[in-house]
Amino acid sequence: MDQRRKPPTIQDVARFARVSTATVSRALSRPERVSEETRARISEAVQLTGYTLNQTARSLRQRTSNTILVAIPDIRNSFFSEILDAIEREAAIRGYGVLIANLLIGEEPVKRLQQYFLSHRADGLVLLDGTIDIKQLREITAANVPVPLVIACEAIPNSEFHTVVTDNETASERATRHLIELGHTRIGHLKGPKNNIIADHRLSGFTAAIKSADLEFHPEWLFDGGFRMDEGVGAAEQFLRLEDRPTAIFAINDESAIGFVSRLRAAGIECPRDISVIGFDDLEIASHFAPPLSTMRQPREELGHMAAAALIDYLEGDRDDSKAKTIALRSELIERASTLRVQ
Structure with missing residues (x-):
């Protein structure tokens, strides 16, 4: 024996x-x-x-890589840096390495991810991209050698996988309510990209707050945008073409809010003197921008830590599928100088 x-x-x-x-x-x-x-x-x-923490011998015996793969939609987006840092630190403590796959590059992202596992370069996946087709994900997690998977940051509808996200809809409602509590009744929203679940949830939260306050809903105050600064600049161009303008904006995230405010300033419209703006994420730049940006702070460190821990727990034998669940972490309202009470 x-x-x-x-x-x-x-x-x-x-x-x-x-x-x-x-x-x-x-x-x-x-x-x-x-x-x-x-x-x-x-x-x-x-x-x-x-x-x-030295798991090399175990890795050799079990023919595993002791490495987890983290897939993100765009490595250029600074939002992911704190999440990746938390994942890497959690993995290091548990004796695992981390590989990063930038899904912005190339086509057929699921096939690209599969190659990491077919070549035994990674043991499990933390997926930070909610646009991946759920049917394809089910195929790689139900293969002859199934891939352990945790979804984080961007939820995938109708998914049975363990998921860690933040409270995008309720946090967006609170952000919009902050503007309402400052006395604003003419409020617009800088939207995110189409067919993005985070953008959909944040628009739903904005809409719920407007309706709850019994304010008039103006479709022309929903500005097409995205997560990047240049898309915030584009939304500002739409704003400048309007004759009837809102006095406050809830932006999909901090980067787009900063692009929006910068373009308006170039046109002589000052924040918060002429318009109040609140973002989402609380990136490091938000507190150093002029004016410092009000925002909803996502617990990105906790999100990364929990996602990595859940995946590694699974890899180390905690494989009770009944524990798969969605965890929504609470965001925090950060009030700064970019939002001003109506005089």
């Missing part, structure tokens, strides 16, 4: 310390975020179990 013991896992440490695996990961990667008492218990559990 084979008496060899399986190497200790982070689940073993969590069990000995009587905490969650997420708490163990946090204690090892960001100890300042864990209480001294909990850190001491986890440290003792690490010593008792013999847990180590």
Whole structure:
């Protein structure tokens, strides 16, 4: 009989310390975020179990890569940087490497992703792109060698996969309500790209807030745009062509809001003197822009951490499909100088 013991896992440490695996990961990667008492218990559990981050020997025995693949829609978008950083730190603590696939490049993204797994370069996938066809995803997760998958950031409708997102619709309603509470009754929305679930949810939240406040809905104040600064500039051009203009704008994200405000300034329209603008995401540039941008802060670090932890837990044996669920993290309203009370 084979008496060899399986190497200790982070689940073993969590069990000995009587905490969650997420708490163990946090204690090892960001100890300042864990209480001294909990850190001491986890440290003792690490010593008792013999847990180590060096998983090379296990990888060789099991013919796995000990690497996870993260697929993103556009690596140029700075929004993803904090999410990727959190994923990489969580993976490193758990003894895994990270590969990044930029889905903006090339055609047939699902086939491109499949190649990583057929060549044994990755063991599982964190997908940050909600535009991927669900039928194709089901095919690669139900193949002879199924691909473990966690969806994050952009949900995919009718998906049965574990999903971690933020509260896009309710957060957008709160952002619009912020403008209403400042006394604005003429409010427009800088929309996101077509056929994008995040854009759809944020438009729904905006619309719900307008209706709830019994304000008049103006379709001409819904400006075509997207997630990039140049698309915010394009929305500003639409705004400038109007004779009847809103006094406040909820923008799909910070980058488009900054492009929008910059173009209006060039036309002599100042924010917040002439128009209030609120964005979404709280990118680093938002607090340094002139004026500093009001926004909805997404918990991007937590999102990345939870997505990576869920995938690695699955890879390490926690494969109860009944646990697959959608987690919606709450965004925070950040009030800055770009939104002003109506005088």
